[in-house]
Amino acid sequence: MKSVATVTFFLSLPFIVEASEMVKLKGYLGERLDAMIEKSVVRTDVDYLTVQFSADADTRQWWQTEFWGKWMHSSVPYASYVRSPRLNASIERSVSDIISYQRPSGYIGNYKDEARCDRGWDVWGMKYTMMGLMFYSDGAKDPEKKEKALDACCKLCDYVIGELGPNGRRKRNIWHTGSWSGMASCSILEPVVWLYRRTKEQKYLSFASYLVKCMTEEPDGPRLVDLALKKIPFAKRTGIGHNFTPGKDWDYLGKCGRAKAYEMMSCYQGLLEYAEEVKGCDNLREAALLTAKAIVKDEINLAGGATSLEQWHEGAKKQHLPYKHQQETCVTTTWMRFCQKLLEVTDDPQWADQIERSFYNAYLASLEADGSEFAAYTPLTGSRYHGHHHCRMHASCCDANGPRGFLCFLYDFFRVKNDVATFNFYSSALAKGKLSNGKNVSFEMYSLYPRNGYVRIVSRTALAGSFPMRLRIPAWCNSATVKLNGVSAGAAKGGTYFTIPSREWTHGDVVEIKFSMEVVSHIVDKHVAFTYGPILLARDSRFGDGDIAEVMRCEFEDKGIVKSFTPVRTTGDDFWMLFSAVLPLGSHDENPEGQLPTAVTFCDYASAGNTWNRKDYYRTWFPLEQNDLF
Ligand SMILES: [Zn+2]
Structure with missing residues (x-):
């Protein structure tokens, strides 16, 4: 002992x-x-x-x-x-x-x-x-x-x-x-x-x-x-x-x-x-x-x-x-x-x-x-x-x-x-631990999270004794569902741990989680930024899709869900995540052509500027068009 x-x-x-x-x-x-x-x-x-x-x-x-x-x-x-x-x-x-x-x-x-x-x-x-x-x-x-x-x-x-x-x-x-x-x-x-x-x-x-x-x-x-x-x-x-x-x-x-x-x-x-x-x-x-x-x-x-x-x-x-x-x-x-x-x-x-x-x-x-x-x-x-x-x-x-x-x-x-298994983070991984009775526990996780909100956990544990499993539901998540072996284990609340009650885990048991993932706008002092789940998004000059400092027209609210972002496949290893967004860019909306939204590309903040080359420039906060009258 x-x-x-x-x-x-x-x-x-x-x-x-x-x-x-x-x-x-x-x-x-x-x-x-x-x-x-x-x-x-x-x-x-x-x-x-x-x-x-x-x-x-x-x-x-x-x-x-x-x-x-x-x-x-x-x-x-x-x-x-x-x-x-x-x-x-x-x-x-x-x-x-x-x-x-x-x-x-x-x-x-x-x-x-x-x-x-x-x-x-x-x-x-x-x-x-x-x-x-x-x-x-x-x-x-x-x-x-x-x-x-x-x-x-x-x-x-x-x-x-x-x-x-x-x-x-x-x-x-x-x-x-x-x-x-x-x-x-x-x-x-x-x-x-x-x-x-x-x-x-x-x-x-x-x-x-x-x-x-x-x-x-x-x-x-x-x-x-x-x-x-x-x-x-x-x-x-x-x-x-x-x-x-x-x-x-x-x-x-x-x-x-x-x-x-x-x-x-x-x-x-x-x-x-x-x-x-x-x-x-x-x-x-x-x-x-x-x-x-x-x-x-x-x-x-x-x-x-x-x-x-x-x-x-x-x-x-x-x-x-x-x-x-x-x-x-x-x-x-x-x-x-x-x-x-x-x-x-x-x-x-x-x-x-x-x-x-x-x-x-x-x-x-x-x-x-x-x-x-x-x-x-x-x-x-x-x-x-x-x-x-x-x-x-x-x-x-x-x-x-x-x-x-x-x-x-x-x-x-x-x-x-204390004989409680807790997952705080999600990624493809092999996770191992030990119970107080000396038995090993092991779970395999398959997930692209946070590129998407789906997580699959497969038990590689057998004959270890009973124990509960806790899953962290991030506070930014509006809704999440958990399934155990294909059967709903209930809805989960953001900012809490969801607990699967104590049970005897067997080889091949499957836990599935689905987190709702949305793009949300944030406003600070007449500037806007966007997050996707826990990820801050950025424009990068490498996309060559216009002036990345261009103003956006005021169509956003703080903590509002923005529907016009779509995750897209990355073309190589340069970027972890890419999104195509259709946004109200530029201030020439008196012109019928200028009223049209513009399609631009965003990536995750960590990938932005990752060439460490000063000719590549990125931005996360975007100026909102000013208007003193309305
Ligand atoms: Zn330092």
Whole structure:
């Protein structure tokens, strides 16, 4: 029987599952995942990532030390997914290198002693190194290697506590280190809680409690609870409680900013982890939940992405405008991770809805067609292109974060928890899991979803015992029907789980779902955009069907169903989905010819601009004709 600690560990780090319990994606998504693993994760020059730790460097307060831990987060489960000897060899070599770079003090990083644990990204880098060591330790089969990596992680955490804990050698407040009112450094809470779960050593829980206090009670700290409970918009939290003259420079934002999305969500993720370990933390959970709901309402766009210049900016109502550095991929990935944690904590399918939207749109759009690279920013209108090169490295934070995002979709696709089988996502796939009686369950899914709304699930399970199956019905879906072995199992309601009651599943049982899929128009500030189910639609200059910025006449309503779109077959691999639409384009309707609607082509947002060639241009929001009289 598993110990309590082991069970908690699996709940807290769900990615470390046996290959036999993972989902194997097929079809379009399977091809994209396989390409990404092969061309991005396996081919990463990991020696280039680890050599950054080899010596104290002139770091200029940079963040070269975040890359390895992020790569480990995805490479450990993907090594299991594709059984790649090359990836396994890279993982083993890199861990051995990282441990060899650990200083006698426990430090693993590349800052000179006088610059450590101060402004800059040193603590942030140590956070990712801790995560990387734990991901390796959790996945390692060899007990000696497992223990060695965990031991290195403990020494590193002991170093941070010794320098920046309540009685730290640096006599420095941790929220005055790092950037963004201390949010970058304080987000180390997440791996500190993970370390406590693995070791049960009280000193790690005490440090975690200290971090929570720093994140919530200090007037010039992150203030993640009181500002959330007061419902102060994220974009307006900067500067509160600080004694600096407001400015718009990076130095001011680094000290007093609180709108940096990636760092903020990373902190809330840590608070949710902490609240699982310590009783009486309802205020932390409530603040995280209120924050996530406010993100959905005020920040997330129709592609499931957010931010300009990596910061919250009340972007939901500005998504039709060309804001600078729109929709950072680190934000998309971190948002999906945050939603994944919320789904686990609340069991509310709205968080799976959010993952679905972000994954199909902002996330897949950021992944280059051949799977080799992630864009840093993916504007809603424009062209796609390579991300920046950071810290004198040939890599960007987003390229390192990207592969972690696919894991959110993969892990929550199918879960067996408390002997309930749940499908959150739909695609051709083979899904496996295990019941508490030790029996394996397995289902094969055949579906082109979300190209169409039909899903067929065939049982490959027999003699496993009885259990219910839950199916997520997306909130955007107006109607859905479910059949079991050809007989209606009832109508399903959008925004809920539909449950097939507990039964003995046999080989060949068939579950069929039909989701209604419609094109819906959305209006923001005299602009219109269109979605099909969870998919945002775009016009692309490659179709050569006129000016893609041409105005549309005002014949749409917000959340209205638009009947004039027809799905059409794609002509090759360039586009995932194509639609032919007959729309009221142009403003020359005084002319009988101009009154006629125009047939134009739309594709899914992820496929738009996927050549990464700047001569190819796409658009998702279209100006509506203005009229002050009627
Ligand atoms: Zn980034």
